[in-house]
Amino acid sequence: MLSLLRRLWRVPRWRWSVLLVLLLGGCSAVALQQLDARFGTPSPHNREVSHDSFAGRQWESEVKPVIETRCVVCHGCYDAPCQLKMSSAAGIDRGMNPAPVYDGTRLLAANLTRMFEDADTTEKWRNMNFSPVLNERVDSPEANLEGSTLFRALSQKRKVPLPVTDEGLLPEDRFDLSLNRSQVCAPVERYDDFAEDHPDWGMPYALPQISDEEHRTLVNWLAQGSLMTGPIPLPKSLAPRLQKVEAFLNGDSLKQRLMTRYIYEHLFLTHLYFPGINGPDGRPIFFKLVRSSTPPGEPLQRISTRRPYDAPYTAYPGDARLTMPHDDAGRPRVYYRLWQERATILAKNHLPYSLSEARLERWKALFLTPQYAVDDLPDYDLKTASNPFLTFEAIPAESRYRFMLDEAQNTIMGFIKGPVCRGQVAVDVINDHFWVGFTDPDLFSRPEVERTLAREGKNLSLPAAQSSNALPISSWIKFEGKQTAYLEAKQALMTKAYADGNLRLDTRVMWDGSGWADGPGGEHNPNAALTIYRHFDNAAVMKGLVGSTPKTAWIIDYPMLERIHYLLVAGFDVYGNLGHQLITRLYMDFLRMEGESNFLALLPAGERQAVHDSWYRDVGSGLEGLLFKKPPQFDAPSGIVWTPEELSSPEQARLGLMTRMHQRLAPELEQGRSLSNVKNTFVRHELEALSAVRGFAASLMPEVTIIALDGGDGGSPQLFSVLRNSAHANITSLFDEAANRRPQEDSLDVLRGVAGDYPNAFWHLTPERLDGLAERVAALEDEDDYRALMADVGIRRTDPRFWEFSDSVLRANYADRPVESGLLDYNRLQNR
Structure with missing residues (x-):
């Protein structure tokens, strides 16, 4: 007994404080004046320590991994709840702000709150309405815990664990998982009222509590002053x-x-x-x-x-x-x-x-x-600086184009993964699955092309010329006129080139990847072919022509690629007003239709209109008919020699062209996503069967499901992604996408690896459990069927194994793609 007392006596005083607060559940009713009276008035602390200090090593090896894998998966981007970005030490220290970054209704552009840019000290963030989640009063264990919103949220979760229904779901009346849900950003002085109003909302929100060991790690770190390292x-x-x-x-x-x-x-x-x-x-x-x-x-x-x-x-x-x-x-x-x-x-x-x-x-x-x-x-000057065709007119167009083509996936990912992070405005303008090719950059080495681009520079201006506040209707009328004028000039240029024999309307007009490649492959570049999978508010870009043959394809030329970048990346302001976001969306319609028209120009002349109309079914004759009218078509005959079968219908012609596109780019196609690389014949067969599911059953699946396939040997699981391709009659609706949905035409693609940054569901399987899975998915008839499937194969967000499973997926993803991978976002995980 004496020995035990001696050991307890040597325990540091702050650890006693931690133990006491833990036993009390961290639920002290502390009002603002009581906090100030006990611990003084708040002011930001300097929390940075060196990497070789004891606190620095503890942060790097123990604390930071917990915060990354348990917190940053929801608190990492512009859409982090309450703008609490926990992906950096500076972001944690900055704290939270109730103003949403994503607001499609604001009339005036918002003030900027970008990490590492719009303020460089915590004091400045406080002046921008950010409140701390760490203690900023006197530095003592008691104050560091009682004065920390982060500690309160973690302790609240342990006091009120995640409620789960008999079906294994969250009660829908107690949790809102919608993207635009109302957020309550309670500072520590008002946290008790928040906890009383929302007892289930401890952190991690709507996910299982973290382990006892992880909780102790974070609490000890908070008690010691929340010390962190810099870069x-x-x-x-x-x-x-x-x-x-x-x-x-x-x-x-x-x-x-x-x-x-x-x-x-x-x-x-x-x-x-x-x-x-x-x-x-x-x-x-x-x-x-x-x-x-x-x-x-x-x-x-x-x-x-x-x-x-x-x-x-x-x-x-x-x-x-x-x-x-x-x-x-x-x-x-x-x-x-x-x-x-x-x-x-x-x-x-x-x-x-x-x-x-x-x-x-x-x-x-x-x-x-x-x-x-x-x-x-x-x-x-904004009007010229926002227009790359004017600003960089001196640089040869071919040089600019080849620069973007060298890493075309990166160029396109700019508008998929750029400042948007929640990209419905950017991505509801594109189909759910389509292929992308590029025109041969040699075409832009000709003097007549340079002269045309120089002459049409003003017609290629972009909405950002109006800054972040725009009037959408008048802007659309102006830009529609400019686009029409440019397309007429483009048509004239193409007509002359065709007549002179400098333009052939066959697949040789597409870039084959030749020119330069940094790495294995020498002069051939796998960026020549890309696939885009679009979901409701996000998307993924992959090298190669991935998945089943899609409905549409784009052929992108230099002016189109440059405008995509300056429209949706360099010129897009996520803090902009409603008008800026709306005119950006409307202008992207011009570019989508132009890319589609480039593809249509390679079809037999008699089939182009019918194929176009199949992409724009049920478009009304009113406003939508005006906004999305077919752009001028190049009417020269195709240079492709078509088979009788390909000429038998517009659909056969479209499929024939896509097959020829695949053949043209075959030497450059990235095959890493293909199920053909799965060595286990049974696994490959079952996943291919799942990928063949079509129709209403496919529509009941989430947009992105990640499968972790355990081999039973204790090693990392194999990862696969099941992507739902949502069919639409057309994609012309700005605000009512559901009206254009055609669930009976939905399809699935199964790809190797993680193919989506925002998973909606996780499945945990062994090879044996794949047997009959495709048939079960194909037989889905309603939500009850899907929930029964999830109960059998899924790892729901309520599952006690969730975090352990999440860690295994993360490790396998890093091993599979050490350069390209990163933490996934769990804000889209479904409650199904």
Whole structure:
């Protein structure tokens, strides 16, 4: 007994405090004045410690992994509840704000609240209406716990565990899982009232509580003051690589400066990395290309503006044009620097881009070797800066196009994974599954093409020229006229090229991937063919022609690809008003129809209209008929020699063209997603049968289901994705997509690996349990059937095994795609 008392006496005092608060359940009724009276008035703390300190090692090895895998999966992006972004130490310290970033009804653009950009201290975030989730009063164990919203939320979950119905579901009257649900962002001073009103809403919200060990880890960390580290120290081997890249990007000639502005405006969202140089976790160390007022070699002073092409001096208060660095000609001098990523990598906004040894040589060959003159640098006036055809007119169009094609998946992922994170405005303009090819970049090396682009530059202007506040109807009328004028000029150019024999309407018009590839394959590039899977408010982009043959395909040319980027990436403002978001959506309709028209032009002339009409069934003759009228068609005959069967119907012609598209791009097709790579014949057969399910039964499936297939050997599971392709009569509806749904035409595709960043459901299976699964899915008739299936094979969000299962999926995904993968988002997990 004496020995026990001695050991207890040596326990640090703060641990007694932790134990006491845990025993009490953390439910002290503490009013604001009581907190102030006991622990003083709040003010932000400095919580950063070095990586080699005891607290730093504890944060990195024990605390941070728990926060990432249990918190960041819901609190990681613009749509993090209460803007609480826990994907970085700075985000946790910043805290929460009740104002939603996603608001499709606001009349005026909102103030910016981007991490690492719009405030650089916790004090500034407090002035922007962010309240802390960590204690900011006196630093003591009692205060650190009682004054922490995060501790209160964790303790509330243990006091009131997740309620589960007899069916294994959450009670629908006690939880709202809709994306636009009302959020209650209670600071610590009002947390008791929140807990009384919503006793079931402890954290993690609508998911099982974390383990006892994980809870103790977080509570101990909170009690000790919530100390965290900054960015990881960079390996010495990176220094010369960083210096080389920054030196290349900051050359003094006008040609170099124009090149780097172009590169920056296309890669500002990208996660750049150096192959072969990894961090302590074995994964690449990622950087972002940013603008700085200081040159390489000096501390980086980041310039943050609403858009990447805004004038750099607008990032500073007052007339900063007087204090910005300038060159000898009086032009603002901007430097381009590599800024180390501070946040956890999330799959939903991860755009990896290799800075290999060959990359700089490629950029040099594209932008510096060609002979062209840059007599002056373009300014930052919004009307011209938002239009790349005016700003970068001096750079050859072929060079610009090849730059984007080199990493076309990354280019397209910009509007899928860019600033949107909740992308219904961006993605309800596209079909659920379609293939993408690109026109041959050699076509844009011709002088007549350059002249046409220069002449049509103003007609290629984009909605962002009106900033983040726009009037949608008048804007649409203006841009519709510009688009029509441009298409007429394009038609005239194509007609002349066709007559001169410089344009052939066959599959050779498509880029075959030749030109440059950074890695195995040499001169052939797998970015030549892409597949897009769209879901209700998010999407995925994959290399190759993936899945079953889709209904539609796009052929994208340079002006279209450039406008997609400046419309939905560089020019899109997630904080913009209703008008800005609506006109962006309407303009994207122009681009979708243009890409479809490029594809239709390769069909037999007599079948083009019928195929187009099959994509736009039931479009009314009123407003929608006006908004989505068929664009002008190039009416020259196709150069493809068609078989009698292909000419027998519009559907056969469409399928024939898609088969020929597949044959044209076959050498470049990425096969990693294909079930043909599954070695187990039985598993492959059963998954292929599941992928063949069509009709109403398919419509009862979630949009994204991840299957973890255990081999029974204790190793990592094999991961597969079941994607539901939602059929539509047309995709012209701006606000009532459900009216155009055709569930009886839905289909499924099963792909290898994780093919969606927002899973709706998890299945946990063994190979034996695949037997008969496809037949069971095909027999689904109603919601009760689906719930019975989930009860048998699913890991619901209420399942006590949920977190253990989640960890196994995460590990397998990292092993499968070490560069491309990131944390998944659990905000779309269904309660079914």
